[in-house]
Structures are given as C-alpha cells and as structure tokens.
Amino acid sequence: MKNTVLAGVLAALLPTAALAGEITVYTAYEEDEAAAFLDLAKQAMPDIEVNMLRLSTGDLAARIIAEKGNPQHDVIWGFAASTIVNPEIADTLEAYTATGVDTIPAAFRDGDNMWFAVTGYMAAFCVNTERVEKLGLDVPKSWADLVDPKYKGEVVMPNPASSGTGYIQVSSILQMKGEEEGWSFLDQLDGNIAQYIKSGSKPCNAAAAGEYAVGASFDMRAIKNIEEGFPMVMVIPAEGAGNELEANALVASSKNKDDARRFLDWTLTPEAVNAYYDWKAIVTVPGGSLPERFRSAGMPEDTNSILYPTDFQAAGKDRDRIISEWQRRYEN
Incomplete structure (x- = not known):
C-alpha cells in the first residue's frame, strides 16, 4: 500500500x-x-x-x-x-x-x-470638453495651438526623462522643426505647461478628471478614457503624430x-x-x-496617414543629449 x-x-x-x-x-x-x-x-x-x-x-x-x-x-x-x-x-x-x-x-x-x-503608439492630446468650454477655450488642433497664451497653466505633459511618450513627443518636435526652431518652440510651450508628469498616461488622466484642459499623452489612453465616459476628445496633432x-x-x-x-x-x-x-x-x-471604439474616438482607418515619419535611429542616438538639454532648460 x-x-x-x-x-x-x-x-x-x-x-x-x-x-x-x-x-x-x-x-x-x-x-x-x-x-x-x-x-x-x-x-x-x-x-x-x-x-x-x-x-x-x-x-x-x-x-x-x-x-x-x-x-x-x-x-x-x-x-x-x-x-x-x-x-x-x-x-x-x-x-x-x-x-x-x-x-x-x-x-x-x-x-x-x-x-x-x-x-507602437502615437502622440495624442486628451482635451477635457467641459473644462475648455468653461474657460472659453477652443479645442486645440495642433502643437502650434498650445503655445497660445490662453492655454497658460492648462497643459500637462510627460517628462521625457522618465516617459517614452514624453521623449517621443519632444524628439518628434525637434525632428519636425529642426533643432534651433524646435528648441525655440519648446521654450514657448514650456511657458504654458502647468507641470511635467512622470508617466505618459497620467497627463491624459489628469485632463479627463478635469484638473487641466489638455493632457499631452498617447492614443490608447485617450481612447480608453473616452470609452470610460470621461468628457473628453482625442486630438491627433495636425503636424503629424510623433510615434x-x-x-x-x-x-x-x-x-x-x-x-x-x-x-x-x-x-x-x-x-x-x-x-x-x-x-x-x-x-x-x-x-x-x-476596432469601432478607435474609429468613434476619431482614429482614421489608415493610421499611417496621421503619423509623422519618425527617425527612430536618430531618436535613439540623440536621446541622452536631448534629455540633458531638456532638463537643463525646464527642470528647475
């Protein structure tokens, strides 16, 4: 036995x-x-x-x-x-x-x-429709819109030193505009930023909760927050989405x-x-x-049509230099 x-x-x-x-x-x-x-x-x-x-x-x-x-x-x-x-x-x-x-x-x-x-993922703005209406703001359509003084203190963005989303946003702006014009633009944008947040998703969550009008974030977080019923819209930057x-x-x-x-x-x-x-x-x-929920949130069927042609090799090669310069300018 x-x-x-x-x-x-x-x-x-x-x-x-x-x-x-x-x-x-x-x-x-x-x-x-x-x-x-x-x-x-x-x-x-x-x-x-x-x-x-x-x-x-x-x-x-x-x-x-x-x-x-x-x-x-x-x-x-x-x-x-x-x-x-x-x-x-x-x-x-x-x-x-x-x-x-x-x-x-x-x-x-x-x-x-x-x-x-x-x-992969792409940059997107999460815009709280109730807050922009309350403040008499327009829904921004582009990065260029966000440097308007009327958005001062109403924009949050990921910190590129900790967030991949934040880094690809900064890197794509520099690739779009070139280094000199790009840093000048980021200087203007910094004047309107309420805070830089460690995570790529939290700016969207903060905007969805009505703490700020605009959270620079990424596509999927915007889509999920819209699906969960928050009063917000997703905006793909008109200049093309860094990705x-x-x-x-x-x-x-x-x-x-x-x-x-x-x-x-x-x-x-x-x-x-x-x-x-x-x-x-x-x-x-x-x-x-x-999926239908992507389309209903404003994502086109052909996502390639809205993507900026990011140079990933350049983004990787320049990463340390770009982050160091960004920290020198904006972390104080």
Whole structure:
C-alpha cells in the first residue's frame, strides 16, 4: 500500500517537474495592456512561469543599464525602439529570428535580428470638453495651438526623462522643426505647461478628471478614457503624430533561452496579434482591423496617414543629449 501511495505521489509530481520553466520579462507596456497580454501568454504557455516587471521607459532603461553586468531578465518586451538601440542596452541582447518575424516589414525590425516590434503608439492630446468650454477655450488642433497664451497653466505633459511618450513627443518636435526652431518652440510651450508628469498616461488622466484642459499623452489612453465616459476628445496633432515602436528582444545572458525564445515566438502568433489590435492603433503585423471604439474616438482607418515619419535611429542616438538639454532648460 505504501509503495502504491508513493508511486501515486511521484506520478503527480513528475509532470510538474517535466513542465518546469521560468522566465522574467521586462516591459514598458502600460499596466492594463501588459496584464492583458501576459494573461494570454500564460494561457498559451501554461508550462512556463512568466514573471513580469513593468516600469516606464526611462526607469526601465536605467534598470537594464544598472544590471548590465548581471541581467535579471530573459526577455525585453514592448520597449521603446528608440531606447533599445542605446549601445548600453543593445550590448545585452542576442540575435534571434523569431518564428513569424518575416511577416513584419523590414522597417519595424532590426536588420541583424537583435529586436523586432509588433506594436507602437502615437502622440495624442486628451482635451477635457467641459473644462475648455468653461474657460472659453477652443479645442486645440495642433502643437502650434498650445503655445497660445490662453492655454497658460492648462497643459500637462510627460517628462521625457522618465516617459517614452514624453521623449517621443519632444524628439518628434525637434525632428519636425529642426533643432534651433524646435528648441525655440519648446521654450514657448514650456511657458504654458502647468507641470511635467512622470508617466505618459497620467497627463491624459489628469485632463479627463478635469484638473487641466489638455493632457499631452498617447492614443490608447485617450481612447480608453473616452470609452470610460470621461468628457473628453482625442486630438491627433495636425503636424503629424510623433510615434514610437515597442520592441521585443532576447537577452544574451538568459539562463532559459528555450523558453525565452518560445515567449518571443508567441508574441507573433495570430492569437497575440489579434489581442494587439484590440489595444493598439499601430500594429506592424498585417491582417487585423481597427476596432469601432478607435474609429468613434476619431482614429482614421489608415493610421499611417496621421503619423509623422519618425527617425527612430536618430531618436535613439540623440536621446541622452536631448534629455540633458531638456532638463537643463525646464527642470528647475
């Protein structure tokens, strides 16, 4: 009897041991979308324990660089392409040709297979319709509108040192206008900014709550807040929306590369791609369609028509210099 019980116990334990696998992913996806994507990944790969650390782009970049000598993660997931090219981060990666990566246009992946991007986001203004009406303001249509003195103290924006959204907003303005004119414009804009907020989503939330008239943020946060019934509209800047790709990559020091590669393969499966289309206006894998709630919030079917042609390599190369200059001018 004892042997029979022992055999039963061992039989129950063996599958667990055989299925053992654990990876850690670092991500800059927003908390709600990261949680939704991770839940799908765990359903698809129940034999892998996937641990996730979610931080804003700037904070996550600082952590990856600080841990460079002893990385604590296996996968980078949904992380700004303009930051992943930083040599201090790129040096921690290993080339991997993920299954299905050839469905992504070459512009959205590294030529040496160090990273690939399946999603992205774009700059958008969150405008509280009740507050602009109360204050007698117009709904701004462009970045140029926001330097009008009538918006003084009514605009909040992400801090580019900590927020990928904030950085791509600043970087795209400098790319649009050139350095000299761009910094001059940002000087004018700074005169109207009530505060710079650490997160890319919080300016939108603050505007939605009626604390300010305009929150410079990104598309998905605006769409979600509109869907939740806040009195606001989403505005895509008339100059073109600065945008960012969200990259995935294999960490060279991973102790469990087989499962890390499986996770990266999963990010390109039809199941994952369908989920991206529920959350993202920029999906680099073709085949999905824009959800109705995106269109009703004002997003055009052809999102390419409103995107500024961002130079991600330049944005990455110039990042430290731009942030240092921005801090010198506006953090006091």
